[in-house]
Amino acid sequence: MRETEFWGKFISDSLLNSERNFGNFLYNLKQATGASISNGIDELYFSNSWTGQNAVVVKGTFYKSRIDNFIRTDTSYSKFTHQKGPTVYKNEPKSFYFYFKDDFTICASNYLAQIENTMDAKDTSRTGLLTNTAAMQPIENILYKEHLWMMSNQKTFIRGIYENFYEPKSLGGHPPDLDSSDQKDTTKKGIDFSGIYEKVNAVSFSLKMTDDIRLYMQNECDNDKSAEELKNLLEGVIALTKISTALSKKKPTAVVNLLENIKINNYDKTVLLDVKIPAKQVEEIRKQKIF
Numbered sequence: 001m002r003e004t005e006f007w008g009k010f011i012s013d014s015l016l017n018s019e020r021n022f023g024n025f026l027y028n029l030k031q032a033t034g035a036s037i038s039n040g041i042d043e044l045y046f047s048n049s050w051t052g053q054n055a056v057v058v059k060g061t062f063y064k065s066r067i068d069n070f071i072r073t074d075t076s077y078s079k080f081t082h083q084k085g086p087t088v089y090k091n092e093p094k095s096f097y098f099y100f101k102d103d104f105t106i107c108a109s110n111y112l113a114q115i116e117n118t119m120d121a122k123d124t125s126r127t128g129l130l131t132n133t134a135a136m137q138p139i140e141n142i143l144y145k146e147h148l149w150m151m152s153n154q155k156t157f158i159r160g161i162y163e164n165f166y167e168p169k170s171l172g173g174h175p176p177d178l179d180s181s182d183q184k185d186t187t188k189k190g191i192d193f194s195g196i197y198e199k200v201n202a203v204s205f206s207l208k209m210t211d212d213i214r215l216y217m218q219n220e221c222d223n224d225k226s227a228e229e230l231k232n233l234l235e236g237v238i239a240l241t242k243i244s245t246a247l248s249k250k251k252p253t254a255v256v257n258l259l260e261n262i263k264i265n266n267y268d269k270t271v272l273l274d275v276k277i278p279a280k281q282v283e284e285i286r287k288q289k290i291f
Contacts, residue, residue, distance in 0.1 A: 043060070056108040059106075086100065096108065098115075141270070152202065152204075158197045162202055199221055219273075247277075
């Protein structure tokens with residue numbers, strides 16, 4: 001992402017600020033090793049679970065020799081030699097562990113057991129995510145992975161994504177009351193997405209940056225019929241939002257203006273939502289502080 005014009009205009013400052021908020025880990029990593037998101041870190045992988053077990057893998061160019069000096073001057077950190085060999089560093093207040101897998105890779109977690117799992121993994125190991133075919137296939141299908149992407153095949157998470165469509169608060173919409181006795185008749189109030197998530201096996205997002213942004217949302221459905229149904233629902237909510245905005249006679253928000261940039265297509269079992277966000281519209285969204 002650092003090589004794109006978009007990075008320099010819109011992202012670097014906000015990510016630098018985030019370095020100070022990520023459990024102080026990335027910020028302290030910069031202080032300790034000289035590597036930051038802007039210079040030195042090449043790849044960052046983050047995973048979490050419903051039970052709060054976070055795992056972070058950072059790859060880049062680190063000044064490994066500096067870290068012991070940093071630890072000695074920061075009393076919130078301690079270190080110990082793990083029985084499997086590596087030196088493990090711990091942020092005591094946050095119970096956050098990390099160690100050098102090799103000269104170019106740092107593994108971190110708030111659970112020591114996660115750290116120990118990474119110690120056992122080798123380049124040739126077929127463990128963890130590689131054994132999860134339900135996750136690997138959607139990941140392999142993601143169009144653009146060189147900048148930023150995410151994927152989930154968890155039904156509860158997918159349902160939450162679609163709830164944003166029938167509860168479009170940022171678009172000025174009126175969400176259906178799904179807890180009322182007329183739950184099945186939500187079409188009188190808006191588009192009903194309440195059951196579609198059961199027919200979707202995975203949802204992924206990928207971001208491609210040039211001087212503007214291309215955002216892709218890929219929905220992997222269980223069959224062609226479900227894909228057509230989802231496509232119709234997505235097109236319906238966009239149409240209703242446009243009509244609602246026109247009838248309100250209010251000036252469209254920056255997000256509503258993005259609706260004109262959305263293209264939706266289905267290819268067999270995949271529904272692809274493609275959004276192009278020009279730099280000018282990004283500036284408008286930032287000014288309104290929507291996100």
